[in-house]
Every structure is written in C-alpha cells, then in structure tokens.
Amino acid sequence: LPEYTESRSNNSIDNAERITIPVIINGAIEKPGDVDTFKFDCVAGSEIVAEVYGRRIDSPIDSLLRIMDRNGKVLVWNDDSDDKASGLITHQADSYIYFKVPEDGTYLVQISDAQGYGGDEYAYRLRISYPLPDFTLIATPSALNIPAGCSIPFDIHIIRRDGFNGTIELYLKDMPEGFSLSGGYVPQGKNIIHLTLTAPIQTFDSPVALNIEGKAEINGKTIVHPVIPAENMIQAFGPTHLVPSESFLAMVLKPGFRNIPMSILNNLPLKISGGTAEVQVKVSPRMAFEEVMLELKQPPDGISLEDVAIKNNLLTFRIKADNTKIKDGFTDNLIVEVFTNSPVGPKDEKGNRTKQKISRGFLPAIPVIY
Ligand SMILES: [Ca+2]
Numbered sequence: 306l307p308e309y310t311e312s313r314s315n316n317s318i319d320n321a322e323r324i325t326i327p328v329i330i331n332g333a334i335e336k337p338g339d340v341d342t343f344k345f346d347c348v349a350g351s352e353i354v355a356e357v358y359g360r361r362i363d364s365p366i367d368s369l370l371r372i373m374d375r376n377g378k379v380l381v382w383n384d385d386s387d388d389k390a391s392g393l394i395t396h397q398a399d400s401y402i403y404f405k406v407p408e409d410g411t412y413l414v415q416i417s418d419a420q421g422y423g424g425d426e427y428a429y430r431l432r433i434s435y436p437l438p439d440f441t442l443i444a445t446p447s448a449l450n451i452p453a454g455c456s457i458p459f460d461i462h463i464i465r466r467d468g469f470n471g472t473i474e475l476y477l478k479d480m481p482e483g484f485s486l487s488g489g490y491v492p493q494g495k496n497i498i499h500l501t502l503t504a505p506i507q508t509f510d511s512p513v514a515l516n517i518e519g520k521a522e523i524n525g526k527t528i529v530h531p532v533i534p535a536e537n538m539i540q541a542f543g544p545t546h547l548v549p550s551e552s553f554l555a556m557v558l559k560p561g562f563r564n565i566p567m568s569i570l571n572n573l574p575l576k577i578s579g580g581t582a583e584v585q586v587k588v589s590p591r592m593a594f595e596e597v598m599l600e601l602k603q604p605p606d607g608i609s610l611e612d613v614a615i616k617n618n619l620l621t622f623r624i625k626a627d628n629t630k631i632k633d634g635f636t637d638n639l640i641v642e643v644f645t646n647s648p649v650g651p652k653d654e655k656g657n658r659t660k661q662k663i664s665r666g667f668l669p670a671i672p673v674i675y
Pocket residue numbers: 311313332333334335339340341
C-alpha cells in the first residue's frame with residue numbers, strides 16, 4: 306500500500322489532512338494530548354478498514370481510533386482490539402475498525418492516545434484501506450510426541466482478518482512418507498479446529514520438523530500460508546495467549562504395548578444422516594477381549610458416542626447427533642480417545658487381577674457433516 310507521513314498540523318477536525326485510500330499513514334502522537342485527524346471521500350456501501358500498528362511495532366502508544374462524519378459526529382470508535390497472532394504482547398492496545406460507509410461523502414479518521422500520553426516515540430502506522438481479507442494459522446502445541454503408527458490430536462487456531470470467513474484446506478508439505486493429517490478441512494467461519502497427526506510405523510532417531518500449510522480461495526486467488534507453531538500460555542488475567550515457538554516438531558516414539566495403531570475404515574467426511582452414523586475402526590487383535598470405552602474430546606454440543614463394540618480386529622460405534630442442538634450444515638472434526646478396562650498387577654489369591662482404565666491412544670480425527 307502507498308505510504309504517507311502525517312504533517313503534524315492535523316490536530317483538529319478543521320485542520321484534517323486529506324488522504325486518498327488505500328494508504329498507510331506513518332505518524333506519532335508527538336506530545337501529550339496530540340490528536341491526528343485525516344479526511345477522505347468514500348461512496349455509500351463501501352467497506353473500510355482502519356487499523357493501527359503501535360504496540361505491535363514496539364511503540365508505547367495505546368491508540369484510540371474514531372471514524373466521524375464531516376461534522377465530527379463519531380460514527381464508530383475502537384480502543385483495543387485483540388490480535389491472537391501478536392505473541393507476547395499482554396496489553397493488546399492497538400485499535401481496529403471495520404466500517405461500512407452509510408452514504409457518499411467525506412469522512413474523518415482521528416487517532417489519539419487513550420491514556421493521554423505522547424512523545425516522539427508514540428509512533429503509529431495507520432492503515433486505511435478497503436478490506437484485505439486474509440488469515441494466519443497457529444498450531445498448539447508446538448511439539449507432538451507420537452507412538453509410531455499412532456495418531457495424536459492438536460489444534461490449529463485460525464485468525465481471520467478483514468472479514469475473511471471462508472474455508473481453508475490444511476495439508477502436510479514435504480514431510481517424510483507415512484505422516485498424515487486427518488481433519489484438515491476448516492469450515493466457514495471456524496476459529497479453531499481440532500485435528501490429528503498420524504505417524505509412520507517406523508521410528509526416527511531425531512525429532513521430525515513438521516511442515517503444515519493452509520490454503521484458501523480469497524477473491525478468486527489461492528492464498529497459502531504456513532502454520533506457525535505456538536504454545537498456549539495462560540495469563541494471570543484474561544484468556545489464554547498464543548506464544549510463538551521457534552520449532553514445530555514431531556517426536557516419533559517406539560510404541561508401547563498399550564499403544565494400538567487404529568485406522569478409520571469409513572469414507573470421510575462421514576455424513577450423519579437421520580441423526581446417527583456408524584464408525585468402523587480397524588484395531589489390533591490385542592484389544593479383542595477387552596472392555597472398550599470411548600471419550601469424545603472437546604465434544605461439539607449435541608454430539609455423543611454410543612453402541613461401542615469390538616469383535617476381532619473391528620471396533621464399531623455410533624455417532625449420535627441431537628437435532629435440537631445440531632443444525633443442517635454442521636461440520637466439525639471429532640477427536641476420540643480409546644480406553645480399555647484392562648487387568649493390571651499380579652493375580653490375587655483367587656487368581657483375579659484388578660482392572661484399570663488405560664488409554665490406548667487416539668483415533669485419527671473423524672470429520673463429520675450433518
Ligand atoms: Ca501527530
């Protein structure tokens with residue numbers, strides 16, 4: 306975008322500097338109480354984004370942004386907007402406004418410091434443009450330990466920008482053979498997706514670098530972004546916080562006796578028709594005589610599992626959708642952990658062993674549609 310530097314004689318509505326959008330304005334709240342005002346012409350129905358980069362470029366500014374009509378009446382304002390991709394910044398102080406222009410005319414944009422501070426270091430970059438829809442993809446956690454041949458769940462957070470609401474396809478890029486991703490389709494509007502990575506049956510001497518990309522069609526163009534690894538940190542106040550990691554790694558471990566490679570036999574995504582769908586899973590005969598229990602992780606409200614049965618190498622169960630909660634068009638991934646009630650420890654005097662609920666691992670993510 307074209308860049309522009311403020312004149313510093315723009316501190317009232319009457320002295321508003323005329324700009325042409327799209328533009329990035331480089332300016333500063335150079336003294337306490339400074340207010341920078343810009344004006345531009347726009348037609349009814351256009352959508353305009355005004356976004357401040359201040360804290361995110363290490364400026365002390367706590368921006369406050371207002372859009373006003375030509376008479377100075379405030380139409381919309383914003384102080385702080387949360388950007389989940391901005392790492393360690395604890396006070397997200399940058400402003401963001403998505404504005405639909407109500408009628409043809411001149412509009413004013415005004416930026417100031419919300420706390421009334423100022424100085425030459427209170428610099429900002431203010432983007433005023435038509436929406437530039439885009440997305441950022443962040444994976445948590447940034448290190449996955451996977452028994453060879455097994456699957457492990459992780460999350461991808463989707464940070465949607467400037468109104469981008471579309472679907473995204475996630476896939477492995479240039480990974481060693483045998484790795485696979487399940488549940489790599491991000492439905493419209495979704496901001497987090499649970500999926501699984503399946504490891505090959507051989508082990509590796511050192512951690513394997515994970516490389517995942519996401520692509521989407523935006524305004525007729527294919528946009529591709531790599532997935533950025535992060536850790537979910539819990540702040541003392543407020544929500545969790547995504548802190549970028551330097552590496553994104555899978556450690557493929559020698560499987561223990563309890564780790565059972567399991568694969569879904571159904572065609573995916575699985576259509577839940579009539580409120581229910583049967584899932585068939587190929588498992589090891591080692592599980593054939595055990596009592597199997599399933600747990601749905603972070604279950605979508607209204608989805609449950611029932612009729613769990615195991616016979617020879619086949620584990621079957623039904624996904625049930627409550628039609629008062631699950632609506633047509635529902636699309637998500639189901640993450641299922643498999644447990645057995647297994648004998649542990651030595652036999653007692655009667656020859657019985659105590660039983661304990663033991664995790665046997667995760668199924669590959671099951672994408673479902675309703
Ligand atoms: Ca200024």
